[in-house]
Amino acid sequence: MAKYCFGIDIGGTTVKCGLFETNGTLVEKWEIPTHKKNGGEQILPDVAETIEKKLKEKGISKEEVAGIGVGVPGPVRHNKLPFAVNLGWGEMDIGETLGGLTGLPVRAGNDANVAALGEMWKGGAEGKQSVIVVTLGTGVGGGIIIDGHIVEGSHGAGGEIGHAHVEDDIHDPCGCGNFGCLEQVASATGIARLAREEYAKKDPKEKTILEIEGVTAKTVFDAYKKGDALAERVVNRFAKYLGTTLASFSVVVDPEVIVLGGGVSKAGDVLVDIVSRYFRAVAFPAIKQTPIVLAQLGNDAGIYGSARLALD
Ligand SMILES: [Zn+2]
Secondary structure: OOOEEEEEEEOOOEEEEEEEEOOOOEEEEEEEEOOOHHHHOOHHHHHHHHHHHHHHHHOOOHHHEEEEEEEEOOOOEOOEEOOEHHHOEOOEEHHHHHHHHHOOOEEEEEHHHHHHHHHHHHOOOOOOOOEEEEEEOOOEEEEEEEOOEEOOOOOOOOOOHHHOEOOOOOOOOOOOOOOOEOHHHHOHHHHHHHHHHHHHHOOOOOOOOOOOOOOOHHHHHHHHHOOOHHHHHHHHHHHHHHHHHHHHHHHHHOOOEEEEEOHHHHHOHHHHHHHHHHHHHHOOHHHOOOOEEEOOOHHHHHHHHHHHHHOO
16 A cells, blocks of 8 residues: 655756655645756756655655655646646646656646645635635735645646736736736735726825835735724725635635635734625625634645645
8 A cells, every 4th residue: 555645846946855654744844946947847856856866865666655646836637737837847747747757646737726636625614615715925826726636627727716807997907818807806915006006096184014125925914904094995805806806716616615825815804804794795695604724834835735735
């Protein structure tokens, strides 16, 4: 019986690696640099090498390993992806390439989807089978799991919650090329955008503790916690965009739980409270009480989720 699996999370600067027991216990985690030169051709050989080294170091034979799961920043379908801009990759068959190098079964997934699987396995949604995970960082990432399986979709675009259209009145483009995506108003940078907009609109006589120079999602939430009226308007706008969008996704997914992660989630319970309020205001009656919770695995969600993927 296989006792171990590997979870590999390939990012633009580092590859996070985890050796797990198949019950989800993390044995050891480490990182190697992502070598992007020559179209990223060295990335998977580097991964294979570090896995071989770890097996030797731990005295683990390949018969004891269920497989390798890999999360990558790109639209993965069936272990393949057409491109991964951040890695310099064109079309890549991760299963075949890394499987060929290691002789182990390989499963690959989009990094945001894989992180969602991690939160379902050992994080904020542990024990659940159907979840929506939204990561509020520099951008807005998302992952949808239904009955224990990642929704990849027909273009690998399943779960791209951050690119739901939510606002007609935005005239600079999102990273995806469209205008008015959720990411533009609900990411850390999006919250700073809303703060600048509300600041420009406010009555000059209104006092605020928010420093608009260098405003961030963190300073907005800090001011909100102190009862600042301007910060309150910003946080309410953000929460309405996010809560309403999550309510729309929830009539498709009908999740057992919704998980909020990423840097913005460090705001904590006040974030959950305000997003829940806007979610419940418009959610379909049968799903109004769907719990919204904070992610728990932080930057390790990717290695947990890819390790879980290896067991599929
Ligand atoms: Zn977009």
